[in-house]
């Protein structure tokens with residue numbers, strides 16, 4: 001566990017970058033520091049591995065004041081990943097990853113074996129091991145940076161905007177990789193970002209800092225989104241806070257309407273006078289085929305001959321309500337089709353059902 | 368052209384105390400000693416200043432001095448010192464000439480290493496000396512070698528002045544040639560010095576190949 005105890009950092013020019021920060025980053029969890037530029041995220045992070053020492057207060061690592069530990073020794077036990085990766089350009093990838101094991105005096109063979117293992121772990125092709133950093137893409141370099149930080153298996157990992165210099169697609173895959181790794185490794189991670197989406201995606205807990213180095217709020221992402229502590233946090237979370245909140249509501253929370261689905265073999269005659277404007281048409285196995293508009297149905301025959309409008313689905317077991325909302329937007333009917341693992345329709349989600357679910361969950365959080 | 372044939376074709380010029388092998392060896396001895404002394408001073412100083420950032424003024428002064436020194440200052444110095452027939456007076460200007468390029472390039476090389484890289488090195492838990500030895504020097508090596516090469520070439524070319532104060536080296540041919548109106552001799556000496564400078568250049572290219580990591584070579588070639 002990392003503890004900030006009334007930590008203040010005043011730079012030589014008088015700038016107060018961090019002001020009496022008190023918080024805990026629990027063992028085995030990802031704690032994210034998020035906030036606008038200049039709010040003291042980097043400064044706070046670097047006080048953990050003594051790249052910066054506090055002016056007042058203490059930073060404790062498992063109860064031990066870090067300033068009592070010799071910096072190089074302390075740092076060898078803490079993985080550190082920065083934005084530009086900071087790989088050593090003159091060393092091959094494998095040796096970059098083995099940096100800390102070498103420092104710790106492991107023999108070369110063991111250090112390199114470990115490095116190869118980690119390259120594989122972070123999803124890199126082992127062919128890259130013999131290359132130099134300039135021969136890698138930004139995203140690959142960033143993965144190497146993560147592998148290097150993990151090489152000596154430190155219990156703590158500090159990450160300062162590690163994914164902000166890569167394009168959105170690569171960033172998403174790096175984020176997912178990190179979550180996957182974390183599920184296996186259970187490190188104590190402190191992650192700095194200015195991107196609220198990244199913060200709520202990765203964080204078990206999110207600390208929102210405001211300029212001047214004050215802690216504005218520290219909560220789990222769902223609580224943060226549903227109950228911002230003040231106007232600053234609300235503003236920082238942005239206008240799409242409602243949509244983001246949906247990410248934290250399980251698909252099971254939403255009510256389904258089974259009456260809006262019909263098998264493709266159904267005669268149209270009986271459907272033309274329903275009050276519903278749209279019906280979801282399913283094949284023999286119960287998989288969705290598309291939406292039929294009830295006004296346009298022919299007087300006779302089955303649904304098989306009817307032109308169908310496109311549809312969106314979401315997997316109730318796996319997806320959050322954000323995926324459900326997305327699916328409603330993809331359908332002209334304004335509804336999403338909920339499917340099970342096998343792709344069979346379980347029912348239909350209406351927008352009303354979505355807002356009800358959100359209300360219910362928010363109500364629960366307030367109670 | 369004939370003069371060159373005259374000079375290099377004369378067997379007398381290839382043996383004895385005034386023969387090319389002896390003169391070449393003398394020339395190389397001065398130059399090597401001067402370069403080694405300059406390295407001894409300038410390399411540690413440049414590394415230290417570049418690493419700590421302290422004493423950068425010294426580098427600036429040295430760079431400026433270098434611009435004034437070789438043309439006029441050095442010659443005056445040598446003339447003043449002429450007559451003293453120990454090695455020392457000759458070595459002083461040669462060393463003085465070699466120090467600035469080594470100092471300036473070593474300093475610039477170390478200083479110019481990407482701050483993020485330096486930061487990452489400390490962040491990994493390298494100690495100050497390790498950061499210098501394992502990261503800054505290897506990354507700055509192309510510039511450090513450039514400084515050494517410039518110094519070596521200047522020293523080799525300028526060591527010709529040793530002859531003015533009665534010491535050996537290839538400069539003897541130039542001086543003696545002038546004194547006796549033996550132009551083939553003067554020209555031959557000059558050509559030998561030029562060839563030697565080329566050779567030095569070549570040696571440094573080889574050293575560069577051997578010592579500089581491919582990961583860094585490419586980086587610098589891009590600039």
Ligand SMILES: Nc1ncnc2c1ncn2[C@@H]1O[C@H](COP(=O)(O)OP(=O)(O)OP(=O)(O)O)[C@@H](O)[C@H]1O
Nearest residue numbers: 011013015017036037038039040041042043044194
């Ligand atoms: N070495 C320094 N000397 C003086 N002031 C500094 C120094 N480093 C940072 N600051 C100031 O301290 C404040 C916090 O800086 P910090 O780098 O921690 O911000 P940050 O939250 O990481 O910002 P960003 O999102 O832009 O990286 C800023 O006002 C910054 O200008």
Ligand SMILES: [Mg+2]
Nearest residue numbers: 041042043160
């Ligand atoms: Mg920062």
